[in-house]
Amino acid sequence: MNSSIVKVQHLSHRYAIQWAIKDINFELSRGGVYGLLGANGAGKSTIMNILCGVLRASHGDVFIRGVNIRKQPLEAKRFIGFLPQHPPVLGDLTVEEYLRHSAHIRLMPADSVKDATNEVMEKVAVTHFRKRLIKNLSGGFQQRVGIAQAIIHKPDLVVFDEPTNGLDPNQILEVRKLIKEIAEERTVLLSTHILQEVQALCDHVWMVNEGRFVFAGSMQEFDNQIQPSSIIISL
Ligand code: ATP
Numbered sequence: 001m002n003s004s005i006v007k008v009q010h011l012s013h014r015y016a017i018q019w020a021i022k023d024i025n026f027e028l029s030r031g032g033v034y035g036l037l038g039a040n041g042a043g044k045s046t047i048m049n050i051l052c053g054v055l056r057a058s059h060g061d062v063f064i065r066g067v068n069i070r071k072q073p074l075e076a077k078r079f080i081g082f083l084p085q086h087p088p089v090l091g092d093l094t095v096e097e098y099l100r101h102s103a104h105i106r107l108m109p110a111d112s113v114k115d116a117t118n119e120v121m122e123k124v125a126v127t128h129f130r131k132r133l134i135k136n137l138s139g140g141f142q143q144r145v146g147i148a149q150a151i152i153h154k155p156d157l158v159v160f161d162e163p164t165n166g167l168d169p170n171q172i173l174e175v176r177k178l179i180k181e182i183a184e185e186r187t188v189l190l191s192t193h194i195l196q197e198v199q200a201l202c203d204h205v206w207m208v209n210e211g212r213f214v215f216a217g218s219m220q221e222f223d224n225q226i227q228p229s230s231i232i233i234s235l
Contacts, residue, residue, distance in 0.1 A: 003030040005079070005156050005187060006051065011060035013046050020046040021211040024060070028157065033183045035198040036191040038208030044191035045085055047208070048161050051189075052082040065156065078106070081150035083143075085161040085191075091135025095126055095145055098134055102149035120148045124178060140171030147178060151186070158182055160190040164197065176200055198222075 006028040013021050021043040028034055036044045049055035051062055053073045062069045062076075069076040090098050096117060103113040121127040124144040129137060134145055143163065150158050163179065164172040179188060179201060192198060198205050198219070205222045207215035215226060 004028065005030050005065055006189075007063040008047075008051065009061045009063075011047065011050060011057050011062065013050060013055070013058045019211060021208075024211075024213060026206060026213070026216065028187055028189065030156070030187055032203040033179070033188045033190065033201050035202035035205045036189070036208055037193070037195065037198050037205055038191070039193055042193075042208040043211040044193075044208055045161055046211075048082070048159050048189070048191060049084070052080055052084075052159055053077050054082070054084070074107075078153070079156045081153065081155040081158040081186075083146045083150045083158075083160045083163060085165065087146050091133060094131050094133055095121065095137070096130040098145065099148055099152060103152050106153040108153055116152050120152045123151070123181075124148045138171070139167055140174060143167060143171070143175055144178065147175070147182070151182060155186065157187045157189065160188065162191055162193070164192070164194070 004027050006026075008024060008026050011021060011024040012019065024047060036047060038044050046055065050057045051069075053069045053076060056070065064076040064079045067076040067079075090101070093101065099117045099120060100113055103116055108116060118127070121130055124147055126141060126144050126148065129141060134142060137145065147160075147163070150160070160179065164175050167175060176197070179190065182188060190197075190201065202219055204218055205215070206213050207226070215222065217225070
């Protein structure tokens, strides 16, 4: 059985005249945590936004379980959950309202929304805040709600764009623990500019520099081949 769930072929994108990514190719197999490691502006969000169907690539193709996201976006997006770096601000909704809304826009059957919402709130430990407005939660709990909307429809692949950005050290550890738990059931792709984050979470890593991959391999190969001093990453 072919366990590939994502195939990215010759992906390039430019904003106006500036190329943000150039000829990116990769494949994700089912299971494991994959990391995109790169400095600010390296091209990580551009890759993720294209992969999740938020941005249309200038060139190249993305196949999710064999479905071309450019040609059949709704079909392909069923298999993906996405927590963007800057999620839409829906702070005037309660946790429960927001998650129900997330389930509806994912076209989940109406009779499954209540149970799916309860289940995912338990999973990320926000049930006791279900009636709380999102804007009144701490950054760590807001991020948990963001993670919940990304997994409510039980996608094969969950994509997290810099999931611990802006969190305090305790919240970072809690979000990493949650990502590890999610990775027991689903394939995870995350981006970060923090070396320790890929070391703590990832099985495979791609290093991105100026829109190109400069390393691709297992975490062990990364540790063997890449000197930390050669990585220019902001902390
Ligand atoms: P960060 O961690 O800062 O988000 P990143 O690795 O995710 O960085 P991208 O956001 O993909 O990088 O940006 C790649 C390049 O494309 C950068 O030079 C950035 O300035 C540029 N860029 C990103 N979005 C836009 C946009 N909407 N318009 C113009 N240029 C953009």
